[in-house]
Amino acid sequence: MSEIKDLKKELFSEHKNGLKLVNCETYNKITDYCEGYKDFLNSAKTEREAVAIAIATAEQKGFKPFEFGKKYSAGDKVYFNNRGKTVAFAVIGKESADKGVNITAAHIDSPRLDLKPNPLYEEVELALFKTHYYGGIRKYQWTAIPLALHGVFALKDGTIKQVTIGENDNEPKFVINDLLPHLATEQNKRTLAEGIKGEELNVLIGSKPFKDDDASELVKLNILKLLNEKYGVCEDDFLSAELEMVPAFKACDIGFDGSMVGGYGQDDRVCAYPALTAILEVENPQKTAITILADKEEIGSMGNTGLESDFLRFVIGDIADMQGVNPTVALRNSKCLSADVNAALDPTFQDVSDRRNASQLNYGVVLTKYTGARGKSGSSDASAEYMAYVRNMLDNANIIWHTGELGKVDAGGGGTVAQYIANMGVDVVDLGVPVLSMHAPFETTSKLDIYMCYRTMYEFMK
Ligand code: MN
Numbered sequence: 001m002s003e004i005k006d007l008k009k010e011l012f013s014e015h016k017n018g019l020k021l022v023n024c025e026t027y028n029k030i031t032d033y034c035e036g037y038k039d040f041l042n043s044a045k046t047e048r049e050a051v052a053i054a055i056a057t058a059e060q061k062g063f064k065p066f067e068f069g070k071k072y073s074a075g076d077k078v079y080f081n082n083r084g085k086t087v088a089f090a091v092i093g094k095e096s097a098d099k100g101v102n103i104t105a106a107h108i109d110s111p112r113l114d115l116k117p118n119p120l121y122e123e124v125e126l127a128l129f130k131t132h133y134y135g136g137i138r139k140y141q142w143t144a145i146p147l148a149l150h151g152v153f154a155l156k157d158g159t160i161k162q163v164t165i166g167e168n169d170n171e172p173k174f175v176i177n178d179l180l181p182h183l184a185t186e187q188n189k190r191t192l193a194e195g196i197k198g199e200e201l202n203v204l205i206g207s208k209p210f211k212d213d214d215a216s217e218l219v220k221l222n223i224l225k226l227l228n229e230k231y232g233v234c235e236d237d238f239l240s241a242e243l244e245m246v247p248a249f250k251a252c253d254i255g256f257d258g259s260m261v262g263g264y265g266q267d268d269r270v271c272a273y274p275a276l277t278a279i280l281e282v283e284n285p286q287k288t289a290i291t292i293l294a295d296k297e298e299i300g301s302m303g304n305t306g307l308e309s310d311f312l313r314f315v316i317g318d319i320a321d322m323q324g325v326n327p328t329v330a331l332r333n334s335k336c337l338s339a340d341v342n343a344a345l346d347p348t349f350q351d352v353s354d355r356r357n358a359s360q361l362n363y364g365v366v367l368t369k370y371t372g373a374r375g376k377s378g379s380s381d382a383s384a385e386y387m388a389y390v391r392n393m394l395d396n397a398n399i400i401w402h403t404g405e406l407g408k409v410d411a412g413g414g415g416t417v418a419q420y421i422a423n424m425g426v427d428v429v430d431l432g433v434p435v436l437s438m439h440a441p442f443e444t445t446s447k448l449d450i451y452m453c454y455r456t457m458y459e460f461m462k
């Protein structure tokens with residue numbers, strides 16, 4: 001019997017629930033760490049806010065804007081701010097960049113409802129905003145919940161007006177209305193995907209007419225008057241604005257035991273926060289450490305702030321140039337952890353996952369060799385050699401980890417920034433935190449997994 005036991009121990013794969021493995025001291029570190037994470041979720045609901053907070057925190061730790069033409073030496077800390085929406089932090093290594101750099105990449109945009117360029121209208125004496133959803137959402141989840149407005153107006157004279165309404169208790173919030181069950185007979189016949197249609201995601205923003213008068217659109221007029229008083233804007237200024245409706249919920253603990261975190265935008269701030277806090281701790285690394293927090297992942301990483309752009313290539317190029325070494329060689333020798341979430345096994349919807357290859361809450365960080373759909377299409381499939389490197393690193397550092405696919409074969413699929421980083425010739429694999437209700441207005445993660453993600457990011461770059 002004991003021979004079988006020993007053989008099993010030696011030969012079988014063993015990934016356990018991390019909460020059965022950690023001691024009290026570690027668990028306290030985990031919960032402490034997640035207090036900071038919840039604050040980050042509450043104060044960084046858009047990519048712009050995440051970049052601003054990340055830079056402010058990093059500057060306190062000695063990071064300075066990278067200056068082209070300036071010489072930096074080992075241990076120096078710099079950052080590259082791309083239009084306030086994507087940011088790369090670097091700690092210069094003892095080795096020059098042509099020996100390779102270590103990159104952690106996460107994204108800081110999340111699914112939400114963007115205002116249309118011409119959003120404001122009045123209907124039955126109520127004022128509303130038209131929206132165009134950003135990223136993959138299940139539209140029915142976004143009705144009848146409190147929403148907050150975040151973003152900027154960019155005025156013609158170059159002034160930027162910051163907008164945040166609905167986060168403080170004393171501020172009004174916004175809402176998308178849905179039908180009452182009593183009158184939903186026809187709507188109930190729709191498919192779930194069509195339960196609420198894109199053009200029905202209209203946000204209620206006011207009901208008070210400007211004053212008693214026979215003129216039309218007085219509620220709309222009153223809204224514009226309020227906006228004009230507060231931000232100095234008129235209706236045309238919506239054209240040069242980026243305004244987003246996001247859930248107004250605050251992040252909180254979930255469960256009697258408080259072992260989980262609930263909140264909006266955890267895809268992918270649950271990896272962005274660990275990547276950020278890790279690089280802030282990195283001192284004098286052997287290889288240059290880079291953390292990039294990217295925009296536009298949820299709409300395919302397109303655009304000059306997405307990772308399909310050359311931004312990261314140029315960041316590494318600038319560092320290599322500064323050291324007088326070849327940027328192409330630097331890329332070819334570099335390694336990356338694409339830090340993004342995976343779908344956690346849901347107790348109620350287990351049939352979308354293959355139990356043997358699903359990520360699970362409290363099993364630590366999830367290493368995802370490939371994503372994609374229909375036979376791995378559109379995926380960067382990490383090499384066996386690189387997988388070996390990463391799991392060796394995780395095991396040596398006693399990090400709790402497991403592996404997962406994004407759902408059953410042909411159940412659906414998805415992608416991450418890994419493919420764009422792979423295009424540069426960098427070794428890359430997805431690694432992150434399992435999430436329940438991914439892309440919903442309120443997502444759930446496990447505290448242990450978040451902390452293990454932080455430890456992984458640090459271990460990879462230190
Ligand atoms: Mn993601």
Ligand code: MN
Nearest residue numbers: 267268298439
């Ligand atoms: Mn996503």
